[in-house]
Amino acid sequence: xxxxxxxxxxxxxxxxxxxxxxxxxxxxxxxxxxxxxxxxxxxxxxxxxxxxxxxxxxxxxxxxxxxxxxxxxxxxxxxxxxxxxxxxxxxxxxxxxxxxxxxxxxxxxxxxxxxxxxxxxxxxxxxxxxxxxxxxxxxxxxxxxxxxxxxxxxxxxxxxxxxxxxxxxxxxxxxxxxxxxxxxxxxxxxxxxxxxxxxxxxxxxxxxxxxxxxxxxxxxxxxxxxxxxxxxxxxxxxxxxxxxxxxxxxxxxxxxxxxxxxxxxxxxxxxxxxxxxxxxx
Amino acid sequence: xxxxxxxxxxxxxxxxxxxxxxxxxxxxxxxxxxxxxxxxxxxxxxxxxxxxxxxxxxxxxxxxxxxxxxxxxxxxxxxxxxxxxxxxxxxxxxxxxxxxxxxxxxxxxxxxxxxxxxxxxxxxxxxxxxxxxxxxxxxxxxxxxxxxxxxxxxxxxxxxxxxxxxxxxxxxxxxxxxxxxxxxxxxxxxxxxxxxxxxxxxxxxxxxxxxxxxxxxxxxxxxxxxxxxxxxxxxxxxxxxxxxxxxxxxxxxxxxxxxxxxxxxxxxxxxxxxxxxxxxx
Numbered sequence: 001x002x003x004x005x006x007x008x009x010x011x012x013x014x015x016x017x018x019x020x021x022x023x024x025x026x027x028x029x030x031x032x033x034x035x036x037x038x039x040x041x042x043x044x045x046x047x048x049x050x051x052x053x054x055x056x057x058x059x060x061x062x063x064x065x066x067x068x069x070x071x072x073x074x075x076x077x078x079x080x081x082x083x084x085x086x087x088x089x090x091x092x093x094x095x096x097x098x099x100x101x102x103x104x105x106x107x108x109x110x111x112x113x114x115x116x117x118x119x120x121x122x123x124x125x126x127x128x129x130x131x132x133x134x135x136x137x138x139x140x141x142x143x144x145x146x147x148x149x150x151x152x153x154x155x156x157x158x159x160x161x162x163x164x165x166x167x168x169x170x171x172x173x174x175x176x177x178x179x180x181x182x183x184x185x186x187x188x189x190x191x192x193x194x195x196x197x198x199x200x201x202x203x204x205x206x207x208x209x210x211x212x213x214x215x216x217x218x219x220x221x222x223x224x225x226x227x228x229x230x231x232x233x234x235x236x237x238x239x240x241x242x243x244x245x246x247x248x249x250x251x252x253x254x255x256x257x258x259x260x261x262x263x264x265x266x267x268x269x270x271x272x273x274x275x276x277x278x279x280x281x
Numbered sequence: 282x283x284x285x286x287x288x289x290x291x292x293x294x295x296x297x298x299x300x301x302x303x304x305x306x307x308x309x310x311x312x313x314x315x316x317x318x319x320x321x322x323x324x325x326x327x328x329x330x331x332x333x334x335x336x337x338x339x340x341x342x343x344x345x346x347x348x349x350x351x352x353x354x355x356x357x358x359x360x361x362x363x364x365x366x367x368x369x370x371x372x373x374x375x376x377x378x379x380x381x382x383x384x385x386x387x388x389x390x391x392x393x394x395x396x397x398x399x400x401x402x403x404x405x406x407x408x409x410x411x412x413x414x415x416x417x418x419x420x421x422x423x424x425x426x427x428x429x430x431x432x433x434x435x436x437x438x439x440x441x442x443x444x445x446x447x448x449x450x451x452x453x454x455x456x457x458x459x460x461x462x463x464x465x466x467x468x469x470x471x472x473x474x475x476x477x478x479x480x481x482x483x484x485x486x487x488x489x490x491x492x493x494x495x496x497x498x499x500x501x502x503x504x505x506x507x508x509x510x511x512x513x514x515x516x517x518x519x520x521x522x523x524x525x526x527x528x529x530x531x532x533x534x535x536x537x538x539x540x541x542x543x544x545x546x547x548x549x550x551x552x553x554x555x556x557x558x559x560x561x562x
Contacts, residue, residue, distance in 0.1 A: 012321070103292070115471060117472065163451040172460060175456070175460055175466075176457075176460075176462075176476070179456055179457075179473075180425040180473070181453065181457075181466075181476055182473070182476070185462075186478075190396060190398070191398065191479065192460075192461070192463070192478045193478055193479045194478050194480070195457070195462055195463070195477075195478050195480065197467075197473045197474055197475050197476050197489075198472065198474045198475065198489075198490065198492045198493065199475070199492055207480065207488075208478075208479075211479045211480055212479065220331040231448070265517060272365065
């Protein structure tokens with residue numbers, strides 16, 4: 001057990017174990033593959049309908065499985081010697097309505113969940129994985145370059161009225177998230193314009209702009225006990241596209257609790273369109 | 282000062298003073314005119330674009346004024362000997378953007394309001410009226426037949442899952458109202474589907490149904506310190522029409538804090554359409 005020269009305080013024998021990755025759709029798993037993890041091997045199970053080739057290339061072990069084949073999935077990690085897992089990317093929840101695609105372990109987890117709500121399912125998954133000797137890591141642990149630091153993400157800044165709206169929107173978004181309603185709130189001139197519930201962030205932003213015109217301030221927040229093993233709120237060029245389209249004046253996210261994708265392009269396009277982006281604590 | 286035989290504890294000399302009514306659009310002022318107030322005279326200033334003939338007929342003093350002529354309005358009440366005022370019905374707020382229609386007293390009140398938000402304007406109006414010797418009454422005082430009592434308003438009742446959704450929706454609606462966001466929340470199967478902000482009740486209900494289909498449960502609530510002098514949440518056949526159209530399963534309102542219009546027809550149409558309406562404490 002000689003100390004690892006590249007990561008003080010951690011042991012080589014631990015680092016040598018592969019990190020297990022359950023990879024859904026989208027960019028996050030690919031970013032993980034690009035980040036240097038002290039040459040720690042990756043054991044990847046892709047559950048995306050369209051597995052990312054870059055991820056396959058970076059993986060030491062790679063399998064493509066249906067999201068419902070959980071027993072087989074854990075078998076892959078067990079055989080690879082991985083005990084720490086990270087779950088990244090979007091998952092098709094439609095499988096819940098196609099029970100034939102669920103193996104016995106998936107069915108057991110589903111039966112243990114109190115409801116089919118995300119939080120409830122996540123907890124049932126984590127409990128079952130832990131009972132089998134696996135831990136599920138906070139997604140942020142392995143994607144530090146994506147985590148938003150406190151401060152402005154753009155050169156563009158807000159004036160006094162805009163800052164007031166931004167603080168107010170973030171306060172409301174935190175309350176709305178705490179109530180498990182949604183994560184996004186839009187404010188203009190001190191008035192709450194739209195609150196996201198089931199319709200999703202983009203639809204809530206578009207509604208706010210329909211009601212109040214340009215100049216809205218949008219905040220996105222999480223509840224205090226948000227489980228970052230299963231979901232980290234993410235902003236990227238898609239969200240930016242909607243904000244620019246509706247001529248919003250600002251986006252506020254929570255520092256240390258949000259992933260930012262394509263940070264450089266995001267900053268450039270936001271600045272070019274008069275949109276301020278800030279991460280608040 | 283002989284005691285009033287019809288209202289113990291009140292004095293005839295007090296009751297003989299007319300009640301001042303600032304009457305906006307809609308049904309509430311007309312209902313007031315129909316309720317027996319111990320034959321207390323009514324001094325009415327109509328600020329509706331379309332003054333209700335029934336109200337004119339019931340009034341002992343009647344004037345039709347622009348909503349912006351507040352000094353003249355108070356002059357009418359002063360001349361009639363009215364010191365207690367009640368403000369009822371919908372008011373066209375567009376006058377705020379037509380400053381030429383505002384007299385000096387209206388401009389003074391506007392200048393004293395912190396913002397042009399309803400709550401802020403209401404407080405500035407009440408303060409100025411009180412400084413001039415008038416009091417503004419809680420709207421419920423003079424419209425007791427409209428106030429929702431606790432319990433079911435329909436024969437139709439909710440099953441266990443529906444009651445759970447109703448309790449949850451009301452709890453969320455109270456939180457959302459407390460945050461000054463809006464008054465209406467729609468829930469289905471334990472999931473918050475839509476939260477009203479600026480779009481209004483009907484639009485929030487329609488969105489909820491678009492997202493979740495039939496069977497939604499809608500709750501409407503007020504913040505704990507809601508000012509009933511200027512606004513009492515009201516349900517009637519209009520709201521019912523939307524709920525029936527989207528095949529909602531229930532409407533929950535706050536007992537003692539909500540007006541119910543057309544109660545008999547409301548019950549009949551709700552029952553015929555499988556909709557439960559309840560007033561909760």
